[in-house]
Amino acid sequence: xxPASTGAPAPSTAGGAAGGTDPVLVVEDLEVRFxxxxxxLTVLDGVSFSVGRGETVGIVGESGSGKTVxxxxxxxxxxxxxxxxxxxxxxxxxxxxxxxxxxxxxxxRGDDISMIFQEPMTSLNPAFKVxxxxxxxxxxxxxxxxxxxTARAVEVLDEVGIxxxxxxxRSFPHEFSGGMRQRVMIAMAMACRPKVIIADEPxxxxxxxxxxxxxxxxxxxxxEHGTAVVFVTHxxxxxxxxxxxxxxxxxxxxxxxxxxxxxYHRPRHPYTAALMTAMPQLTGRSGRLATIPGRTPAPGxxxxxxxxxxxxxxxxxxxxxxxxxxxxEIRELAGGRSSRCLRVHELTLExxx
Amino acid sequence: MPQYAxxxxxxxxxxxxxVSLGVFALVLLIPGDPAITIAGENxxxxxIEATRERLGLNDPVIVQYLGWAGSALTGDLGTSLFSNESVxxxxxxxxxxTIAVTAAAMTVALLIAVPAGIxxxxxxxxWPDRLATLFASIGISMPNFWVGILLIIVLALMFxxxxxxxxxxxxxxxxxxxxxxxxxxxxLGTTVAAEIxxxxxxSLHDVMQQDYIRxxxxxxxxxxxxxxxxxxxxxxxxxxxxIGFQVGFLLGGSVIVERVFGIPGLGDLAIRAVLQRDIPMxxxxxxxxxxxxxxxxxxxxxxxxxxxxxxxxx
Ligand SMILES: Nc1ncnc2c1ncn2[C@@H]1O[C@H](COP(=O)(O)OP(=O)(O)OP(=O)(O)O)[C@@H](O)[C@H]1O
Ligand code: SF4
Ligand SMILES: [Mg+2]
Numbered sequence: 001x002x003p004a005s006t007g008a009p010a011p012s013t014a015g016g017a018a019g020g021t022d023p024v025l026v027v028e029d030l031e032v033r034f035x036x037x038x039x040x041l042t043v044l045d046g047v048s049f050s051v052g053r054g055e056t057v058g059i060v061g062e063s064g065s066g067k068t069v070x071x072x073x074x075x076x077x078x079x080x081x082x083x084x085x086x087x088x089x090x091x092x093x094x095x096x097x098x099x100x101x102x103x104x105x106x107x108x109r110g111d112d113i114s115m116i117f118q119e120p121m122t123s124l125n126p127a128f129k130v131x132x133x134x135x136x137x138x139x140x141x142x143x144x145x146x147x148x149x150t151a152r153a154v155e156v157l158d159e160v161g162i163x164x165x166x167x168x169x170r171s172f173p174h175e176f177s178g179g180m181r182q183r184v185m186i187a188m189a190m191a192c193r194p195k196v197i198i199a200d201e202p203x204x205x206x207x208x209x210x211x212x213x214x215x216x217x218x219x220x221x222x223x224e225h226g227t228a229v230v231f232v233t234h235x236x237x238x239x240x241x242x243x244x245x246x247x248x249x250x251x252x253x254x255x256x257x258x259x260x261x262x263x264y265h266r267p268r269h270p271y272t273a274a275l276m277t278a279m280p281q282l283t284g285r286s287g288r289l290a291t292i293p294g295r296t297p298a299p300g301x302x303x304x305x306x307x308x309x310x311x312x313x314x315x316x317x318x319x320x321x322x323x324x325x326x327x328x329e330i331r332e333l334a335g336g337r338s339s340r341c342l343r344v345h346e347l348t349l350e351x352x353x
Numbered sequence: 354m355p356q357y358a359x360x361x362x363x364x365x366x367x368x369x370x371x372v373s374l375g376v377f378a379l380v381l382l383i384p385g386d387p388a389i390t391i392a393g394e395n396x397x398x399x400x401i402e403a404t405r406e407r408l409g410l411n412d413p414v415i416v417q418y419l420g421w422a423g424s425a426l427t428g429d430l431g432t433s434l435f436s437n438e439s440v441x442x443x444x445x446x447x448x449x450x451t452i453a454v455t456a457a458a459m460t461v462a463l464l465i466a467v468p469a470g471i472x473x474x475x476x477x478x479x480w481p482d483r484l485a486t487l488f489a490s491i492g493i494s495m496p497n498f499w500v501g502i503l504l505i506i507v508l509a510l511m512f513x514x515x516x517x518x519x520x521x522x523x524x525x526x527x528x529x530x531x532x533x534x535x536x537x538x539x540x541l542g543t544t545v546a547a548e549i550x551x552x553x554x555x556s557l558h559d560v561m562q563q564d565y566i567r568x569x570x571x572x573x574x575x576x577x578x579x580x581x582x583x584x585x586x587x588x589x590x591x592x593x594x595x596i597g598f599q600v601g602f603l604l605g606g607s608v609i610v611e612r613v614f615g616i617p618g619l620g621d622l623a624i625r626a627v628l629q630r631d632i633p634m635x636x637x638x639x640x641x642x643x644x645x646x647x648x649x650x651x652x653x654x655x656x657x658x659x660x661x662x663x664x665x666x667x
Contacts (some may be wrong), residue, residue, distance in 0.1 A: 081479075104575065110573030117571075120443055122564040127586045127660060137572040172662040188572060 004168045023050040024228050025074070025113070025196050030088035032066075032073050034299070040084070041299040043069050047088070047254055048330075049247045051196060054226040056219075058239035058260070060275070064296045070249070071198045072229075075115055076105045093195060111141040114189040118201040120181035124173035131157065131169025134188045136220045156187040160217060179210035183217065190221055197222075198230040203238070215242055236275060242262060248272050251297050251307040254330065258337035266351045268339040269310045272347040306342060314347055320352035357664070360653045365647055372643045373425065377418050383630060390630050391434050425640060431633035433626075440637035443622060448641065450520060451618035453611065454541065455603040457534040461542030462549055462599070469546070470553025470592075471580060477558050485550060492547030497606055499539035501613040504548045508536060518615035537614045540607050545599045553594045557588040589660050597653035601646045 032044035044066050051057045059067050072078050074090050076097060090097040091186060092113055097105060117123045125133055134153035135146060142149070150169065157165035160183040173181060189197050199218065203211040219242050222229045231243055239246050239260060246263050248256040248271065256269035267273040274292045294311035297303055305322035309315040319342055322328045330340045341347070380387070388405040389396070396404070405411055409420065424431065430440035473485035509517035515536050521529040560566065560582055569579045608620030621639060626634035657664045 075571055077567060106570075106573050106575055108573070109571055114573075115571040117564060117568065119564050123568045125565040125569065125583050125587070127662065128583075136574065140573055140575075174663050185568070188568070 022053055024053045024093055025051040025230070026089070026091045027070070027074060028091075030070070030073060030090065030091045031086045032078065033071055033084050033086050035082040036300070038103075038300055043083075043252050043299045044073065045252045047249070047252070049254060049257060051228045051230055052244075053195070054222070054228055055245065056222060056229040056231055056243045058243035058328055059230060059232045060234070060236060060239055060246055062275075062292070063234070064251075064298070065202075065249040066252040067249055068200055068299070069252075071115065071200050071230065071232055074198060075109055075113060077109075077115070094256045105152060107141070110137050110189075110194070111192045112194050113196045113198070114192075114194045116182070116185050116189050116197060116199040116202045118204075120178050120185055123185055124181055126173055127300060129170050129172055130176070130184050134169075134184070134191050136156050137188055138191050150171060152191060153187075154232050156191045157184065158223070160184070160187040160190070162187070163319060177210075179206055179214060182206060182210075182214050186214075186217060190225070192330065193225055194227060195346050196228045196230065196234070200232045201234065204234065218242070248275070248348070251302060252299060253307060253340060254338075255308065255340040256338065259335070262335060262337060264352050267349045268333060268337060269341045270314050270347065270349065271308050273351070274311070274313070277350070306340075316343070357658050358655055361651055365651065368647060369644070372647075373422050373641065376639045376643075377421060379636060379639070380417075380632055381414075383632065386630055387630060390474065397622060421636070430637035433634050434631045435629055440633050443634065443635055444619065444641050447617065447619045447622045449523075450616060451493070451607050451611070451620060453523070453530070453534060454537050454607050454616060454618055457531075457538030458541035458545060458606075459596070459600070459601050461538045462545035465542070465546035466553060468550035469550045470557060471585075473550065473554040473559035474561060474588075475580060477554075482554070485554065489547040489550045489554075492543045493550065493551075495543065497540055497544060498609050500543055501536070501610055503611070504536050504539055518618045520614075520618075525647055532653075537610050537616060540613070541603055542609050544606075545603065548599060549592060549595055551593050553588065556591045557584055560584050560588040562664065563587070586660060593653050593656050593660070600649045603644065604642055614635050 017318065027050065028048050030044050030047040031042060033040045034043050042151055047070055049057065049059075049064070059068055059070065059164045069078070073085055074097070078085070085098050092108065095108075097108065100108075124130060128136075134156060135149035138144075138152045139146065142152075154165045154169050162168050162180060162183055168176075173184070176184065185202075187290055202218070203214050206214060215238065216230075218229065221227065231238070232350040233239060243260050245257070247254055247258050248263075248269065250271050256263070256272045257268065258268070263272065264276070267276060271292075278292050292311060297307060297310075303310050303320075304326060305318075305320040306312070306315070306328045309319040312319065319328075322342070328340050328342055330338050331344055332338050333344070386401075387407060388401050388410055391408070392401045392404040409417055412420075421431070428441055430444070432439055433443065438441075455561070469488070471486045473482040476482045505517045507517050516533055519533060519537075521533050523530040557580075561580070566579060566583060569583045570576075574583070604619075607618055608623060611618040611620040612624070619642070622640050623632070625631070626638065
């Protein structure tokens, strides 16, 4: 569609091409609408990305950009009556999940793909022992006796670093700290060895030191078992730290996609660049997204043309018009990256080291 | 857990003491002189005095209370002022009947309320919920005796499916016993069903919005399991509380329903005792009813420990 970048040659990294040749998860042109008082509003607008086998892909963006909605729609967990996937496709290992019968989808969830949530304090059922909650998932997908499922639960609890796992399996969630509960969540998600795990800000609610431990754990688990991870975060530092590739979202769209090193070295979308400037030193895990002047637009009042233009330092008149149909299409660039910017070939944006 | 249970049981002791005080004070509050009532309107002053002496009414109040409470602890609640029946014996004969009516009503209530509450909670705001809510408001606003009379007219007189009145002891056959309990159970159960539906609808709906429900779904648990296991166990605490309250309501409600259906239960006995100012009988009925209500509350409290593990530590 667009000729390859004419700027400085993009630093290339192996495995960059959109999940490589063997993607395990392919999300294509996803459009999601929510019922609101003002009618059905489009919240996700043509979201596409893919995840290679064993790859860790970060989804970054400000609050309200649609990261959680994207994650939930991949698993078919959106609220059934107030939301709708109106277009697009989600393929897990070649199997289409959009429109799949509820019973079949339930069998896939927790087995081939599972999810970890932001709030460890409220994401485990307070009325059941943690070992039983994990064993229930194992039995659901693997069958067998309670005894063998419980043994498996103890095994994964041990794997995620819960000390004295056999005893702790008989404890209730309120008897664990936040960090330990998040380990339990990871154990539950990993119990059936899924191909893909989606982690929606799994460390945001935790103390900084605990955050680092949980990130290490996720990295280890993913490496050891070849699990692909979709890591949703506000935190560009975390993306630099543990992700192979990054998907940057803004206002319900993917605006840039690249291998992490390329993205940081040379962003190709002004929004990505602005995120990096707002977060001066990319050191460690302390780099949270600081604010970019202006506000994220709300669904239903999206700016015409490029959705970022009211806040973009590089905006020109034609950014308001967009491409032929009044939107800005995503542009495929060399090195397997892409950017949703009209001026992508005119601009040279500052990255970080 | 055993510690928690023990604590709850011990907490009943001061409560029982208060109830016994209140029950005893009934004697002082009931208008008229029981001695006159018993000796008869035409009795002479001497006869009345003799009666008073016989009943121990001349003793100091404290002595009277200790005497009464002491016997009550051994299960002796005195003798009826009118028949020479022992109060404990009369209650023991009637109580199983009232328990049966209460159990029938609670069974009806749960059979209606659990499915209705679940459907309403899961389909909140859509037509199944509207329908359940409508029936719940109708159920709550209909007086029991009226429902009872209506049921008798339709299901006993127009279509004689169930007997209109009477009671068959369980010893004469479970079938006949249950058959007799259907209409009283329906009569009393509808209001209770409505209350439980309302509570279950609200609390289950709240629970279904919780993060851990999403976790259960994200791990592939079946929709039905998520609702029936993960949802209900968490939604149960306020529902069980309401069920506990409703047992008290049912014991009270049985007074009317036993009248309507001619059932020889505790309610029937209570009405007679009040009309006759049969004070020992009234005291006995109140004490036994209070004890039952307390035991139900104890069961409710203990269920909290099971339903909500956090309570056990407290
Ligand atoms: N249930 C819902 N009904 C209506 N709109 C919703 C609903 N859930 C999300 N949205 C809208 O979808 C948009 C994207 O929300 P989403 O939660 O995906 O953002 P996010 O990127 O995850 O943000 P955050 O970083 O705060 O978690 C927001 O504008 C939000 O208002
Ligand atoms: S299209 Fe225009 S407004 Fe949008 S990001 Fe590019 S330069 Fe900025
Ligand atoms: Mg989110």
